[in-house]
Amino acid sequence: MRKNKLGKTDMVVTHLSFGGIKLHKNMPDKAENIVSKALDLGINYVDTARCYGDSEVLIGAVMKNRRSECYLSSKSIRRSKEESAEDVNISLKNLNTDMIDLYYCHDISREQHYEKIMSDSGTLPALKEAQKAGKIRYIGFSTHRADLAMKAIDSGEFDAIMLSINLFDQEFIKDVVPYARKAGIGIVGMKPLAGGAFQHPQVALRYSLAQDIDAQLVGISHISEIEEDFEIADNFKSLTDEEMKKLEDEAKELGKDFCRQCGYCLPCTVDIEIPKVFLYERYAKRYWIGDYAKEQYALLEVKADECTECGKCEERCPYELPIIEKLKSAHELLK
Numbered sequence: 530m531r532k533n534k535l536g537k538t539d540m541v542v543t544h545l546s547f548g549g550i551k552l553h554k555n556m557p558d559k560a561e562n563i564v565s566k567a568l569d570l571g572i573n574y575v576d577t578a579r580c581y582g583d584s585e586v587l588i589g590a591v592m593k594n595r596r597s598e599c600y601l602s603s604k605s606i607r608r609s610k611e612e613s614a615e616d617v618n619i620s621l622k623n624l625n626t627d628m629i630d631l632y633y634c635h636d637i638s639r640e641q642h643y644e645k646i647m648s649d650s651g652t653l654p655a656l657k658e659a660q661k662a663g664k665i666r667y668i669g670f671s672t673h674r675a676d677l678a679m680k681a682i683d684s685g686e687f688d689a690i691m692l693s694i695n696l697f698d699q700e701f702i703k704d705v706v707p708y709a710r711k712a713g714i715g716i717v718g719m720k721p722l723a724g725g726a727f728q729h730p731q732v733a734l735r736y737s738l739a740q741d742i743d744a745q746l747v748g749i750s751h752i753s754e755i756e757e758d759f760e761i762a763d764n765f766k767s768l769t770d771e772e773m774k775k776l777e778d779e780a781k782e783l784g785k786d787f788c789r790q791c792g793y794c795l796p797c798t799v800d801i802e803i804p805k806v807f808l809y810e811r812y813a814k815r816y817w818i819g820d821y822a823k824e825q826y827a828l829l830e831v832k833a834d835e836c837t838e839c840g841k842c843e844e845r846c847p848y849e850l851p852i853i854e855k856l857k858s859a860h861e862l863l864k
Contacts, residue, residue, distance in 0.1 A: 530571060530763045533743040536715030538667050538688050540600050540630060542574040544738060545762035547755070548719065548746035549577035549584040558752045560587040566752050568598050570759045576717070576746050577624075578604035578635055579616045585623035592625045601626060604635035604671060605652060608645040613655035617664055631689055632656055633669035636793060638847035643677050653686060671719070673847035675700035682712050693789075694718030694737045694745060695727075696780045706741055718745040724789030725808075727779055728815070732772045734761055739768065782815070786850060794842035794852060800831045803842055803852060810859040826863040833860035 531544040547567045552560040564575065564587070577584045585603060592601070601624060605616035613634075620629060634652045637643050646652040656668045670681040671691035678701070681687050690709055692701040698720075709716050721737035722730050737745050738761070745762075749755045768776070788807035797803055806829070812822035826832070833856040842852045 530759070531765070532573075535631075535717075535743045536689055536709075537713045538631075538715055540574070540667070540715070542600060542744045543572050543762075544744060544765075545572060545758060546574035546576065546717070546744040546746050547572050548748040549575065549588055550581050551748040551750045552577075552581070552584040552587045554583050554587070556750065558750075561590050563749055563752055563755060564588055564591045565595070567749070567755050567759075568595055570755065572755075572759065573598065574600045574602070574744055576602045578606070578633075579620060580604075580606045580635070585620055589623045589625040596626055600630040602631035602633065602669065603629055604633035604669075605656075606635040608642060608652060610650050610652065610655040613646075613652040614659065617655070617659045621664060628663060629665045631667045631669050632659065632665040633671045633689075633691060635671050636673065636847055637670060637677055637681070638673040640677070643680060647684065647686075667715075669715075669717070675705050678705045679708060682709055682714055687714060689715030689717055691717040691719055691746075693720040693723075694740050694742055695721055695723045695733060696736055696776050697723050697726075697783075697785065702740055710741060716742040716744075718742045720789060720791075721745055721747060723783075723787075724791060726783055726787060726789070726811070727776070729772075729775055729779070731757070731761055732768065732776055734758060735766065735768055736773075736776060738762055738765055786855075787811070788850065788855075789848060791847065794846050797831075797836075798839050798841055799835050799837055801833055801836060801856070802829055802831070803856070805829065806833050806856060806859050806863075809863055813862055823863050832864070833857070834864070 532541050535542050577588050603620040605613045607613045607616055634646045659665045667688035669689040670687045672678050706716055718737055721734045727733040747758050790804045792804050794803045809822040809826045813819040836856050838853050
């Protein structure tokens with residue numbers, strides 16, 4: 530498979546790389562086996578985050594014996610210097626390593642988050658100290674906002690940037706990617722399937738891999754998925770006009786106002802499983818399995834109509850979705 534130098538770092542990463550967001554203890558295919566399979570295939574960049582549940586620990590179990598085979602990255606979603614420093618130490622322990630190659634300021638998608646992490650009491654100083662101490666090698670920045678990505682690049686403080694790379698996020702592809710490339714900053718793609726929204730995932734992945742990025746992360750739930758994705762990347766083919774039209778038609782149908790299933794809106798103050806509600810709504814609207822969607826919705830302990838409209842979820846959503854109103858319409862469809 531093609532490998533690319535990650536910006537000005539000395540990391541040479543596989544074009545298709547492993548995203549640990551979907552890993553958890555109760556997977557049908559054991560999480561450790563999935564990570565091991567990725568390494569067996571030659572994938573050499575593995576990404577995770579402190580807020581990805583058990584992901585760091587599960588990856589760390591594999592790193593006990595295979596740390597030398599890959600580059601590791603993790604992320605802190607905390608904003609203060611003290612908490613971010615604590616996260617780095619926890620990540621090191623969880624991942625069974627004494628050094629993490631790349632550590633990101635995670636999901637900087639609001640102006641106030643950017644200002645906080647860049648301040649003397651924020652995440653960036655903590656990561657610089659960790660870098661000086663040899664705990665991490667490079668510092669990254671992940672975001673869902675193109676304007677903040679530009680600010681991060683202009684700051685000169687970051688070695689790599691993580692962006693959503695799919696047909697919906699054209700601002701990143703058309704504006705941020707060439708800007709980062711010119712600045713010599715490593716470019717890591719996430720969300721190639723837009724949170725599972727595309728009905729033709731293989732085509733969507735090929736679209737993302739065709740962009741001018743160094744690594745495209747894929748979240749994996751089954752061994753068969755990493756095998757299929759590896760095959761796509763290893764024998765890459767550009768999209769045909771027909772395939773491109775298929776993706777564009779899907780994008781028009783979805784619009785911009787849809788849930789990417791990132792889960793950053795959680796926890797809900799009354800325990801509504803917000804991403805699941807929107808997933809079942811998608812099943813009913815786009816996959817023509819309305820009866821199944823309603824059955825699954827009925828099994829949720831807390832229904833969407835129990836929303837208290839506190840607004841906490843909307844504050845957290847990196848895509849600034851009108852979650853409260855969307856929950857109301859989803860409940861009407863699924864009840």
